[in-house]
Amino acid sequence: MSNISWCYEVIELSSQSFLVKYVIKAYFEVEGVVERPDVIGAVFGQTEGLFGSELDLRELHKTGRVGRIEIELKSEKDRTKGKIIIPTSLDRVSTAIIAASIESIERIGPCKARVWLEKIEDVREAKRKAIIERAKEILHQWNLEKQPETEEIFREVSEILRISRVQKYGPEKLTAGPDIDSAKEIIIVEGRADVINLLKIGIQNVIALEGVKIPETIIRLTKEKEATAFLDGDHGGDLILKELLQVANIKYVARAPKGKEVEDLNAREIKEALKNRISVEELLKRRKRKKIFVSKEIEEAIKEVKGTREAILLDEKMNEISRLPVSELAEKLKEMDGVNTVVFDGVITQRLVDIASEKNIKYLIAVRISDVIKQSLNVKLLTFNNISN
Numbered sequence: 001m002s003n004i005s006w007c008y009e010v011i012e013l014s015s016q017s018f019l020v021k022y023v024i025k026a027y028f029e030v031e032g033v034v035e036r037p038d039v040i041g042a043v044f045g046q047t048e049g050l051f052g053s054e055l056d057l058r059e060l061h062k063t064g065r066v067g068r069i070e071i072e073l074k075s076e077k078d079r080t081k082g083k084i085i086i087p088t089s090l091d092r093v094s095t096a097i098i099a100a101s102i103e104s105i106e107r108i109g110p111c112k113a114r115v116w117l118e119k120i121e122d123v124r125e126a127k128r129k130a131i132i133e134r135a136k137e138i139l140h141q142w143n144l145e146k147q148p149e150t151e152e153i154f155r156e157v158s159e160i161l162r163i164s165r166v167q168k169y170g171p172e173k174l175t176a177g178p179d180i181d182s183a184k185e186i187i188i189v190e191g192r193a194d195v196i197n198l199l200k201i202g203i204q205n206v207i208a209l210e211g212v213k214i215p216e217t218i219i220r221l222t223k224e225k226e227a228t229a230f231l232d233g234d235h236g237g238d239l240i241l242k243e244l245l246q247v248a249n250i251k252y253v254a255r256a257p258k259g260k261e262v263e264d265l266n267a268r269e270i271k272e273a274l275k276n277r278i279s280v281e282e283l284l285k286r287r288k289r290k291k292i293f294v295s296k297e298i299e300e301a302i303k304e305v306k307g308t309r310e311a312i313l314l315d316e317k318m319n320e321i322s323r324l325p326v327s328e329l330a331e332k333l334k335e336m337d338g339v340n341t342v343v344f345d346g347v348i349t350q351r352l353v354d355i356a357s358e359k360n361i362k363y364l365i366a367v368r369i370s371d372v373i374k375q376s377l378n379v380k381l382l383t384f385n386n387i388s389n
Contacts, residue, residue, distance in 0.1 A: 333355045
């Protein structure tokens, strides 16, 4: 089946099979001699807590969304050079964030270090190319062996494929269906695989963003046509929706079920999601209705921690007990008593909720709540956007 290597396609993780979508490959250079465990420790330790548990490498490794991290290294003349290889089953946005966080590593072991990204391999793209090459071989052999009466069937199937083919649209060459120009309404999705999935069930007025930055073509189309944003049900989808609402004229929003990607939905799930779309106007009204009034002390604490990566701990009378870095928050909360409210510039994770429940903390207030939280009955979770002045 050609010369394509499948070494990263499926990795055995504990008792489960781990299907790899992307492989992050990064180089590193260390001013000193280090071992593989030092590099692994830096990868896990220096990226911990940057983006919450849903993008924490330890958590992702435990839940099987990041595979075994491979390290290749060589030491000579008091310097160590090598490569970090991280297979993931995450979406494109999350994989890019993980890659960027790896580049933020500054020390490995006791030594100063530099890490830079070589590339992110799309394993599925490699697989698709190999399948296409094999399909060409099969088709060629089939054409040699086919009977004359199959000619008409072949022409009919080719015509169906021609009608539903994927196209490149606009100066950015965005992946799209064939009906973008003729349709009065368009559906905007995140990537190429999403477009293909919608084409399979006959939806041809679809176009992909293909990145976090919104292309000018999308901005123009949303001014000319009624646009529905159909996005993944994860944090990446939240970020893209936020930017779309700022720069484009979106009329409706549809989302994949929580934790799912549009490319993985079946026909029923796609139709249901589009049927349940809501107008942007209604979405903004819902967000407004969620506003909650809090004390002046909490409002002040929110203003003080924004952009600082710090936490402020308040007692029952709203007096400040302590102020500390968010990276130390979980461990410090375990040791402290009498905390009523925690306000911090970070993400509310399941670990923090569990600690708060154990320590009888009433409120956790932060920038964002992780997508994988199991709500505790005795801890109220709020975001800065929920708070009304």
